[in-house]
Amino acid sequence: MSTLRALAIDALKETGAIKECDVHTDVWLDNLDVGANEEAKAILMAQVQNEFLVATEDEVDQAIAEALTHYPDECGYCTDNMLD
Numbered sequence: 001m002s003t004l005r006a007l008a009i010d011a012l013k014e015t016g017a018i019k020e021c022d023v024h025t026d027v028w029l030d031n032l033d034v035g036a037n038e039e040a041k042a043i044l045m046a047q048v049q050n051e052f053l054v055a056t057e058d059e060v061d062q063a064i065a066e067a068l069t070h071y072p073d074e075c076g077y078c079t080d081n082m083l084d
């Protein structure tokens with residue numbers, strides 16, 4: 001995992017853009033909150049400005065979009081339980 005991707009995931013957790021399932025810990029879900037996604041981007045761009053992170057704005061956008069593709073918006077375990 002690249003540093004940029006790891007920082008993107010941290011930022012997404014920090015802003016609530018991704019959240020843990022209420023029932024299943026360690027299952028992280030896309031909160032479908034565009035505002036929180038933008039806040040996460042702002043966190044990363046601030047790190048770029050502080051020279052803590054070396055990335056272009058495009059790379060930050062891509063890292064956030066790419067990170068979000070790894071999180072479903074519904075917990076698979078909860079969905080399975082609903083089928084019982």
Ligand SMILES: [Zn+2]
Nearest residue numbers: 021024075078
């Ligand atoms: Zn769940």
